[in-house]
Amino acid sequence: MIKILFPTDYSATADNAFIYAMQICKNYNGELFVLHSYTSKSSYKNVGQGNPLAASDLFKDQINKMHRLAAENNLGQVPLNFFMEEGELVQSILDIVSKQDISLIVMGTTGNSGVENKILGSTTVGVINNVDIPVLSIPHLCKFQEIDAVGFTTVYDEEDALVLRKMIPYVKLANADIYCIHVNKGKEAKTQEEVVRWKLQFKQDPVYFVEKNQDDIIKAVFNFIDQYSIDMLSCITRNKSLFQRVFEGSIAEKLSYHKRIPLLTFHENMFK
Structure with a gap:
């Protein structure tokens, strides 16, 4: 079974990449590990400026949302595992990759990074440059289709x-x-x-x-x-x-x- 890691910032771009990642899991009998990483410098206003309790409540809401997205796209059978980590994203990814034997990372190319004028947001580039396993970057308007x-x-x-x-x-x-x-x-x-x-x-x-x-x-x-x-x-x-x-x-x-x-x-x- 292939293990895929999907980092999310709760953006629409991330939701699109989440569906793409689940489609891959469905096609290749995969298991999806969903990660949200936050820091005390988080810019998400509704996370309570890094407040762990506020971040936890928001993460629970997002888990429910992702389960709904899975069901709406006929992907409810895909095994999902959820992780919320305090710390820098790249380090959180490295930790999970080593502990869970992850084969592939799937993530959106933009989102809350604020770099909409670039193809690859700074977060995605940081992951690609620092993680030694393959990274599949999903553009924000890319929809899953069979690859020919x-x-x-x-x-x-x-x-x-x-x-x-x-x-x-x-x-x-x-x-x-x-x-x-x-x-x-x-x-x-x-x-x-x-x-x-x-x-x-x-x-x-x-x-x-x-x-x-x-x-x-x-x-x-x-x-x-x-x-x-x-x-x-x-x-x-x-x-x-x-x-x-x-x-x-x-x-x-x-x-x-x-x-x-x-x-x-x-x-x-x-x-x-």
């Missing part, structure tokens, strides 16, 4: 191969395909022979390769998303410049993509 095509940015190295091997069993269960995109800017670290050998290890799997010769990496990735009808984009965060630039692009690009494409990130420390 998963995009994956690659530089053809062993870390990429490890991620693909982890993804393939789940992608096969969903009867979907993985499309790997490599953007060639003319300075390749691998020889053509090395690239061919790297690809051969996936010849029996639903993995396809797309190469684009283009100086503008961002435009190449967005064209790739359109051309192959990508439902979910995934990457390793060691490619930090690409990671940041793709999801902090122009306003027009944001309006086109960030509201509908979930992002699955794998931290580079997973491989150390």
Whole structure:
């Protein structure tokens, strides 16, 4: 059974991600762990400025609300576990991940962070940068749908191969395909022979390769998303410049993509 951690700040964005997380649990026989973390500096007025009793009462109300959301979306069968922790969110997540053997974190990309003009809110970025397990970020207007095509940015190295091997069993269960995109800017670290050998290890799997010769990496990735009808984009965060630039692009690009494409990130420390 897969164990998924879902941090919530009680926002509408979080509620949307909660439904998405439950759908994943339903499809993969998963168990959902719901976490709310608060501090004495909490900005939520109705939490009583960090008052534990007020926070506890609000959390109980939210538990009832989440059970209602589950029932309304025919997801009442998904096992739910609730945790309220006083402290910083990232540390609370690290504690639960280690104690509960969590496989995946699902969270909304905006919410009460107040960073609505960015693709990934500061809270989500903080989690992605500090937690070593995969994080699935759900844009605030993204609705769950069956995944047919998963995009994956690659530089053809062993870390990429490890991620693909982890993804393939789940992608096969969903009867979907993985499309790997490599953007060639003319300075390749691998020889053509090395690239061919790297690809051969996936010849029996639903993995396809797309190469684009283009100086503008961002435009190449967005064209790739359109051309192959990508439902979910995934990457390793060691490619930090690409990671940041793709999801902090122009306003027009944001309006086109960030509201509908979930992002699955794998931290580079997973491989150390």
